[in-house]
Amino acid sequence: MIIGPQEIVLVFLVVIILFGASKIPELARSIGKATGEYKKARHETENELRDVEKSLKEGHPIEEKSSKIKQMANDLEIVVGDKSDEQLLDEIQKKVKK
Structure with missing residues (x-):
């Protein structure tokens, strides 16, 4: 679906x-802040995921790895079960990429 100039003007x-x-400048500021917060949260989650993957490769105790993975999954509202x-x-990576 392609949005043309007529549709943009209508919006x-x-x-x-x-x-x-x-109200338009205020609305634009709030959209900008929300976008910034989203990018910041995504960046932090990606960093945490890299840290977990790094700790898995470095050979930290299994219980520590598992608890970090489960904590991150809970933070991302993934059902651990x-x-x-x-x-x-895998689910964490899929959620972060979205």
């Missing part, structure tokens, strides 16, 4: 009608 007109010209560490890592 801007609807936004101006709904929010008024004075009886899944193996490898399954959880």
Whole structure:
């Protein structure tokens, strides 16, 4: 689906009608802040995932690795259940890429 210039103009007109010209800068700022927070959270999660993968390669105690993986899965609202560490890592990677 490609959005052309006519559709963009229509969207801007609807936004101006709904929010008024004075609210547009405030709306743009809030969208910018939300985007920044999303990027920051994604970056932090990717760093945590790299740290977990690094610790797996370095040979840290298995219990420590498993607890870190499960904690990260819980933070990302992934159901841990009886899944193996490898399954959880796969799901974490898929969630981070989204």
